[in-house]
Amino acid sequence: ADEHFTDAREAVGFVRQFHDEQPAAGDPAARIRAVLDEIDRTGTYEHTPAELAYGAKLAWRNAARCIGRLYWRSLVVRDLRHLSSADDIAAECFDHLRTATNGGRIRPVVSVFTPDRPGRPAARIVNQQLVRYAGHPGADGRWIGDPAGAQLAARARDLGWKCGEEPFEVLPLLVQERPGERPEWYELPEDTTLEVRLSHPEHPWFAELGLRWYAVPAISDMTLEIGGVRYPTAPFNGWYMGTEIGARNLADADRYAMLAPVAERLGLDTSSDRTLWRDRALVELNVAVLHSFQEAGVTVADHHTESERFLKHVAQEKRLGRPTPADWSWIVPPVSGGLTPVYHRYYDPVDLAARPAFVAREPW
């Protein structure tokens, strides 16, 4: 039994937890026997739709780095396990984005495609996120776009994609059906990628910076692991916490690096770190992000609100007798950490072996 593709102990553990937490599912004994029998015969087993849906929610609930877990029960789980071709995956990723976007009222969604099976590893989405911007050195040597999108842009260009010259060029989706094969690439249809142009509530010049960001952060390079079954193609999204855009994507020196340009337009004294010009520019960049998403009617959370929600989640889980392992350094926001209630406490220790979980995808 040890040589089975799918770990029987993981399978049994998950089925037990599913039945524990979902009493309506009835007695687990029969289901456990069926699962073990299926693993014996085929090396793996198939989740029921209810198991898949609940397993995906548990994976979210177990995400120790995620501050957004209060709403874990509301995850929309799209069961697409019958799909494994690049064309189908791409088409359904686009539908995922439309469903998640929901005209701006972002919905947390996961789309689950065919899992790894004995001798048949699943297809993979090459992109880190379904929507992201390309980056490349321009003709004059200056960087254009998002350095975090440079590798994928280069790869897509090798496959025949034509990259534009603007700083916010949406990357195509690359799907690889099998190890060693050339990925297929697909331009994202217009209606899949809602974007927000950034402006500032007090500084009209801010809009002239020409900044924007997309509405749906959808991670597409993690494996969803449930009861020993690995789903490497399971893109998921929540809504943005503003700091992810304003304090990392647009601020980091190895991303859009906008602090200096913003500080310049703000007229700040940048002669010394002591003037806290970076800190001031950072706050204004984040003000612009929250303001612009709100004006555009696109869901976004500020870090104060999301911190309070998270502590509510911790308290709620505690009442249910469950710990909430959390990774302090990921939970505390990168802006004004000390101002948020999540800063002033410790959390249950992270258990890297906890499952179901979203885990780093292993190379083929």
Added chain:
Amino acid sequence: ADEHFTDAREAVGFVRQFHDEQPAAGDPAARIRAVLDEIDRTGTYEHTPAELAYGAKLAWRNAARCIGRLYWRSLVVRDLRHLSSADDIAAECFDHLRTATNGGRIRPVVSVFTPDRPGRPAARIVNQQLVRYAGHPGADGRWIGDPAGAQLAARARDLGWKCGEEPFEVLPLLVQERPGERPEWYELPEDTTLEVRLSHPEHPWFAELGLRWYAVPAISDMTLEIGGVRYPTAPFNGWYMGTEIGARNLADADRYAMLAPVAERLGLDTSSDRTLWRDRALVELNVAVLHSFQEAGVTVADHHTESERFLKHVAQEKRLGRPTPADWSWIVPPVSGGLTPVYHRYYDPVDLAARPAFVAREPW
């Protein structure tokens, strides 16, 4: 030997490390024999002045929560082991403050008084810091001063101290010679407590808030433990990193809680967390702290500079073949964490058993 007051293994370990890192001290064998012999005869042993000085520096170097460790070698160690009376301790604490203040060019200093000895526990400073402000509810029920200084203020009043009605009343020093005894209290002489009135480089109204802070943060309630010997009376100080004042002492809701008043004077829209009014007020409060200390000629570090220094320290220690255990959640500043280079990496794991160290003081 196991029943000795001072742990012989700790003693030997420290003497070895001292001789390892200070080759000029010669061969450790003779010294180790002498120390073990002294422990056998007396239950403990006395450090040489060189051992004490180096041990204190190592305790700083080992402080996993301290971002300021680059200058650990420069610590001024005042050897006051011959002093144990309350009067002497108070007088030397005042001299400590004068030496540390140094007209504004703050020097890192530790003053080491008589250690715990078999049957003779050392005296203790009751205060958490040598300088701190009192707090108490005023006549109208509104809070006056620093809530963190409320307990000590109450205790000092019970002993006969008269607390003024201003928000920044420096607490007296309380020294307790023996368990169960009434502490003696000592008003801090004027010339021991340099203070900085806070103003803002751009907002003249800021000075009208009447805020100020003291120049020397001197922790007086931790035990310095070196080679098995415990020095519970060993106050130490560095200089301030601005965020300790601007993002914690003056900002925290359970301290001076100045964010709302500052936001109001800034004219910020406080109707929603989303306007980031707290974050803006926080930055301006910190700008004021750095600006005012600089204008007053008092050493203070901004969190960007202190972060860079810390990474320099980590690199320097690495070249010497030594790890730098660090506690991420204490090292990353509470303002603009994501902007500082210390945010974007992990550190060697903290070893709570590492010695020499400053450790929480045990109750008598």
